[in-house]
Amino acid sequence: MDLDTVRTFVAAADAGQFQDAAAELAVTQQAVSKRIAALERTLGVRLFTRTPRGARLTIDGQAFLPHARELLRVAERAVASVRTGRRPLRVDVISSRGAASGLMRGFHxxxxxxxxxxxxxxxxxxxxxxxxxxxxxxxxxxxxVPGRPLPEDIESVRVVDEPLELLTGPAHALAGARSVTMAQLVGHRIWMPGIVPGTEWGAYYDDLVAEFGLTIEATGPNFGSDVLLDTIADTPALATFMGGQTRLVWPAGYGLRRIPVTDPTPVYPHSLLWHRDNPHPALATLRAHLAATATGHDAAGTWRPDWVSPR
Known part of the structure; x- marks a missing residue:
């Protein structure tokens, strides 16, 4: 059903005159008549009866009028949903508890x-x-990811380097340390079942292992953070890495410890990606907010893989 004919029908119904509807729509009276006739052919009914005083809705016209108004309202909402600046800004944060989610909460x-x-x-x-x-x-x-550069039309900017921390249970050998060096972690079992081969975080931890000789185990199914915390709390032989800005809550009885890692501090680099031709005005606002609030990166005493973009 052509929306111009529906719009013309509503205008004629409201005006009561084809001539007045034509003036409102900035078309000729003949164009209004043709559109109404086309709509009547589509519906298979008469919508107006001509009278000396103008055009009067038939019973079918009266029945169709509220639906015609709703059709126009739905069409307007559909257009507004994709109109630049009218639809929501859509942003991927990877996980609800990570640093990126925190950055977006700050932006909101x-x-x-x-x-x-x-x-x-x-x-x-x-x-x-x-x-x-x-x-x-x-x-x-x-x-x-190494060997997979971004397409030319995708822009990126580093926004935050998130320090990794060691998470241990109360009986772990390092649980009492105020901080641990990378060298002290050698020989300890670090359990991270969420590492997936081929992902960017998989590549990150592969390089971390190769650089410092760590033992990171990604064995077993990933049942989520709650099971990870349960296991770390109950297993003295296991520890895990956690982002310093990751928000997790556990029962006080678990006795879990978040311990800073030093010499060097491994940092996970978060960048914002967007399409260079994206016109959404809120995207520019987000970029400006992150530029004003983001911490520095590549600080002295930190480590990141060489393949991470410096932009």
Whole structure:
């Protein structure tokens, strides 16, 4: 059903005159008559009866009028949903408890007037494809996986380097340390079942192991953070790495310890990715917010893989 004919029908019904409807729509009276006739042919009914005083709705016209108004309202909402600046800014934060989620919460507090859709995609290829297709506006990632550079139309900027911490249970050999060096971690079992081969975080931890001779075990199914915390609390032989800005809560009786890692401090680099031609005005606001609030990166005494983009 052609929306112009529906719009013309509503205008004629409201005006009661084809001539007045033509003036409102900035078309000729003949064009109004043709559109109404086309709509009547589509519906198979008469919508108006001509009278000396103008055009009067038939019973069928009266029945159709509220639905015609709703059709126009739905069409307007559909257009508004994709109109630049009217739809929410869609941002991928990878996980709800990580540093990127915290950055977006800070942005929302500072710019509560901006509508947000926050979602979580699995890996960088999926995120880049979503950015290029326009289904999301931006993504937080560690740029980029070795051998897989970003496409030329994808921009990125480093926004925060997140220090890793060691998480242990109360009976672990390092539980009483105020800090631990990378050298002190050699020989200890670090359990991280969430590492998936081929992902950016998988590449990150592969390089961490190769650089410092650590023992990182990704064995067993990944049942989520709650099971990870249960296991670390109950198993003296296991520890795990956790981002310093990761938000997790556990029962006080677990006695878990978050211990800073030094000499050097491994940092996980978070970058914001977006399409260079994305016109959403809130994207520029987000970038400006992150530029103003982000901490420095590549600080002295820190480590990151050589393949991470310096941008």
């Amino acid at each position: 507090r500072a710019h509560s007037e901006i509508d947000l859709d926050v979602l979580m995609l699995f890996d960088i290829e999926m995120a880049v494809a979503a950015i290029r297709s326009g289904s999301i506006d931006a993504s937080f990632r560690a740029v980029a």
